[in-house]
Amino acid sequence: MTRQELISLINKKQSFLCVGLDSDIEKIPQHLLKEEDPVFEFNKKIIDSTLPYTVAYKPNLAFYESNGIKGLISLKKTMDYLKDKRNECLIIADAKRGDIGNTSKQYAKSMLSEDGDFNFDAITIAPYMGKDSVMPFLSYPNKWVILLALTSNEGAADFQYMEDKNGVQLFEKVLATAQQWETSKDNLMFVCGATKAEKFEDIRKIAPDHFLLVPGVGAQGGSLKEVCKYGMNKDCGLLVNSSRGIIFADKTEDFYKVAGEKARELQQEMKSYLEQR
Amino acid sequence: MTRQELISLINKKQSFLCVGLDSDIEKIPQHLLKEEDPVFEFNKKIIDSTLPYTVAYKPNLAFYESNGIKGLISLKKTMDYLKDKRNECLIIADAKRGDIGNTSKQYAKSMLSEDGDFNFDAITIAPYMGKDSVMPFLSYPNKWVILLALTSNEGAADFQYMEDKNGVQLFEKVLATAQQWETSKDNLMFVCGATKAEKFEDIRKIAPDHFLLVPGVGAQGGSLKEVCKYGMNKDCGLLVNSSRGIIFADKTEDFYKVAGEKARELQQEMKSYLEQR
Numbered sequence: 001m002t003r004q005e006l007i008s009l010i011n012k013k014q015s016f017l018c019v020g021l022d023s024d025i026e027k028i029p030q031h032l033l034k035e036e037d038p039v040f041e042f043n044k045k046i047i048d049s050t051l052p053y054t055v056a057y058k059p060n061l062a063f064y065e066s067n068g069i070k071g072l073i074s075l076k077k078t079m080d081y082l083k084d085k086r087n088e089c090l091i092i093a094d095a096k097r098g099d100i101g102n103t104s105k106q107y108a109k110s111m112l113s114e115d116g117d118f119n120f121d122a123i124t125i126a127p128y129m130g131k132d133s134v135m136p137f138l139s140y141p142n143k144w145v146i147l148l149a150l151t152s153n154e155g156a157a158d159f160q161y162m163e164d165k166n167g168v169q170l171f172e173k174v175l176a177t178a179q180q181w182e183t184s185k186d187n188l189m190f191v192c193g194a195t196k197a198e199k200f201e202d203i204r205k206i207a208p209d210h211f212l213l214v215p216g217v218g219a220q221g222g223s224l225k226e227v228c229k230y231g232m233n234k235d236c237g238l239l240v241n242s243s244r245g246i247i248f249a250d251k252t253e254d255f256y257k258v259a260g261e262k263a264r265e266l267q268q269e270m271k272s273y274l275e276q277r
Numbered sequence: 278m279t280r281q282e283l284i285s286l287i288n289k290k291q292s293f294l295c296v297g298l299d300s301d302i303e304k305i306p307q308h309l310l311k312e313e314d315p316v317f318e319f320n321k322k323i324i325d326s327t328l329p330y331t332v333a334y335k336p337n338l339a340f341y342e343s344n345g346i347k348g349l350i351s352l353k354k355t356m357d358y359l360k361d362k363r364n365e366c367l368i369i370a371d372a373k374r375g376d377i378g379n380t381s382k383q384y385a386k387s388m389l390s391e392d393g394d395f396n397f398d399a400i401t402i403a404p405y406m407g408k409d410s411v412m413p414f415l416s417y418p419n420k421w422v423i424l425l426a427l428t429s430n431e432g433a434a435d436f437q438y439m440e441d442k443n444g445v446q447l448f449e450k451v452l453a454t455a456q457q458w459e460t461s462k463d464n465l466m467f468v469c470g471a472t473k474a475e476k477f478e479d480i481r482k483i484a485p486d487h488f489l490l491v492p493g494v495g496a497q498g499g500s501l502k503e504v505c506k507y508g509m510n511k512d513c514g515l516l517v518n519s520s521r522g523i524i525f526a527d528k529t530e531d532f533y534k535v536a537g538e539k540a541r542e543l544q545q546e547m548k549s550y551l552e553q554r
Contacts, residue, residue, distance in 0.1 A: 024383070062376055062383035068394035069353060071387075072346050096376055098403060099339055100430040100497075106301070106339035110348075117345035126375060126403040128425055130432020148405055153377040155407020158454055165442045177435055220377075 001090050001121050002142050003186045003235075006211070009055045009088070010236045014271040017263060018056035018092065018213065020243025021046065021078065022063045025071075029251045039067070039074040042255075044081055046247050049260030051088060053267035056239050058213075060094040076117045086121075090239075092146065092213070093120040101132035105139075112140040122146055124191060124213070127174045131181050138187055145188050149174050150203070152193025152216030175206040185209045192231070194222025194240065200230030211237050218245030224266070228273040236274065242266060278367050278398050279419050280463045280512075283488070286332045286365070287513045291548040294540060295333035295369065295490065297520025298323065298355065299340045302348075306528045316344070316351040319532075321358055323524050326537030328365060330544035333516050335490075337371040353394045363398075367516075369423065369490070370397040378409035382416075389417040399423055401468060401490070404451045408458050415464055422465050426451050427480070429470025429493030452483040462486045469508070471499025471517065477507030488514050495522030501543070505550040513551065519543060 001009075010016050023039045023046075032038040047057065059078065064071035082091055097107045110116060111123045122144035125134055137145045150160055150171040160171040168176075175190060192203055194216035203212070212231055216222035217240055224240060231238055246266075250258035278286075287293050300316045300323075309315040324334065336355065341348035359368055374384045387393055388400045399421035402411055414422045427437055427448040437448040445453075452467060469480055471493035480489070489508055493499035494517055501517060508515055523543075527535035 022380070060376070060380055060383075062374075062380045062387065065387035066383035066393075068387070069346060069349050072349060076346060094376075096374065096403070096406075097339075099337070099371075099373055100428070101432075103299070103337055103339045106337075106343035110339065110342035110345070116343075126373070126405045127436060128403045128405045129373075129428050129430060130435030130437070132430055132432040134432075151377070151406050153406060153409050155378075155409040155411075158407030159405060159447065159450065160407070162439065162441055162447060162450060164439055170436065170439060170447065173436065173439060 003211070006055070006090060007235050010274075013053065013055055013267070014274055015053050015055055015267040016236050016238050016240055016270055017054045017266050018058050018239045018241040019046070019050050019054050019246055019263060020094070020215070020241050021057055021059040021247065022243040023059070023247065024063050025067055027248050029253070029255045031253055037074055037077065039064070039071065040077045043074070043078045045256035046259050047081065047085070049256040050246065050263040051085065053260070053263040054089060056090040056092055057082070058092040058094045058241055079118050090121045093118065093123040096124050096126050096148065098126040098129050098133040100129065101136060104133050105136040108137045108140065112137065112143045122189070124148065127178065134178070135181065138183065143187070145183070146213050147174065147178050147188065147190050149190040150192045150196050150199060152195045152220050152222065156193065156196070172202065172206055175203060179207065185211070189213050189239070191215065194224070194227050195220055197223055197226035197230055200227060204231065204233065208233060209235070209237070211239060213239045213241065215241045218242045224269055225273070232273065232277065234277065240270070280488070283332070283367060284512050287551075290330065290332055290544070291551055292330050292332055292544040293513050293515050293517055293547055294331045294543050295335050295516045295518040296323070296327050296331050296523055296540060297371070297492070297518050298334055298336040298524065299520045300336070300524065301340050302344055304525050306530070306532045308530055314351050314354065316341070316348065317354045320351070320355045322533035323536050324359065324362070326533040327523065327540040328362065330537070330540040331366060333367040333369055334359070335369040335371045335518055356395050367398045370395065370400040373401050373403050373425065375403040375406050375410040377406065378413060381410050382413040385414045385417065389414065389420045399466070401425065404455065411455070412458065415460065420464070422460070423490050424451065424455050424465065424467050426467040427469045427473050427476060429472045429497050429499065433470065433473070449479065449483055452480060456484065462488070466490050466516070468492065471501070471504050472497055474500055474503035474507055477504060481508060481510065485510060486512070486514070488516060490516045490518065492518045495519045501546060502550070509550065509554060511554065517547070
């Protein structure tokens with residue numbers, strides 16, 4: 001999906017919501033456990049009920065890998081189910097990969113190749129190993145790297161705020177350095193956590209045009225309003241993720257209806273911020 | 278495997294060799310492609326021929342994931358094959374994972390749980406997301422986290438050498454900070470690339486006792502002699518990895534014999550450095 005297609009989708013749906021498919025088998029509604037593939041059944045119903053309000057889906061690989069090979073089969077089936085909905089949503093592998101060049105190339109093949117089991121549109125990458133760990137993911141046309149910059153968790157403070165002698169922090173260095181590689185706003189986004197909304201002003205000084213993938217709204221305590229105030233640009237420039245707050249909002253047989261309702265509420269709020277641009 | 282068991286193994290085999298099972302299906306000998314599971318057949322033969330000279334195996338997940346679900350089945354079979362050899366080698370998931378706490382917990386389950394498909398002894402972790410991304414992996418007794426500190430690739434220079442106002446570099450901060458978490462030399466190792474052997478003196482000032490996993494000898498150009506000169510401690514404290522230099526040394530039907538010979542050569546060199554301690 002190109003940047004222009006993503007922007008059109010946001011304008012059409014009046015939403016920049018990303019639904020995190022962190023479909024932990026221990027947290028999905030009990031009645032699904034009698035199904036042959038409970039996680040896939042869960043994902044299908046969540047996708048159907050949220051798609052009108054959503055421009056992206058983001059399965060976190062950990063929640064599939066934790067169920068072993070069976071879990072990855074659930075993920076593959078989910079990707080197959082999304083096949084005829086590719087124009088209606090961007091599909092992000094939240095995988096936080098990154099390795100030396102020839103190894104990253106293998107991860108890229110695994111996650112982004114059209115001939116592979118998954119064929120994601122985008123993948124999250126950890127920046128610690130630098131340029132050659134990132135570039136192989138950019139060899140797939142119209143696919144995206146989403147580089148971790150400032151994450152939403154407590155541990156972000158351990159290294160990401162480290163300051164060099166000019167007062168530049170590590171996450172700012174990541175934002176600036178990655179733009180010096182052969183990347184552009186058409187194939188690179190950054191992860192910036194909603195729990196750090198006050199930082200979005202600084203982030204936009206360094207990366208005014210790039211899309212930001214923003215986790216941490218909802219269960220982790222981030223404010224959508226603050227994120228939009230400081231982070232939105234003329235193209236919107238935001239994908240705001242909610243996982244637990246939508247997909248686990250209800251554990252009854254009506255879980256998918258409640259998930260759809262929660263997604264709609266967020267979309268309505270997003271619509272109001274898009275109109276205020 | 279405990280630290281003491283690992284040290285005993287090193288002394289018994291007079292080796293601190295780790296064989297990287299980066300078993301790229303495009304690089305294994307052609308004649309294996311007629312087998313039902315070529316990668317598994319390759320791994321079995323490599324393991325059989327190298328085990329006398331090797332104290333650790335390190336499959337890099339990328340080379341299995343790139344073959345999709347089929348690739349992960351090859352990996353599971355490899356782990357099953359190693360089941361009765363667990364006392365003879367440490368088995369490392371080179372996965373470079375790391376996510377917010379509740380997500381890292383899922384990766385830990387996937388890679389380290391005895392009930393899971395893989396049951397690795399150790400896993401490599403990227404430090405960018407800090408403490409809560411690392412700690413869940415330490416909840417499995419006698420299993421190890423191997424934290425990236427200074428990697429062997431060119432991109433290491435992009436962020437790992439960043440200096441704070443006191444002249445402390447990011448990789449040094451990782452080495453020091455991770456020791457302040459509830460970790461010890463009994464459950465934490467660091468990745469330090471052989472291509473940076475001159476840095477091992479500094480690394481040993483910060484982490485004198487920890488085991489270091491050292492990639493980059495061989496194909497990437499690092500020198501075993503230099504690594505040992507600056508990095509070895511009284512317990513050895515090193516696991517030196519070789520992947521391509523051993524497993525792809527020969528592409529004929531004798532590939533496993535040549536691999537065994539290459540492993541033996543490295544073991545002989547390692548023996549001499551162990552004796553010089």
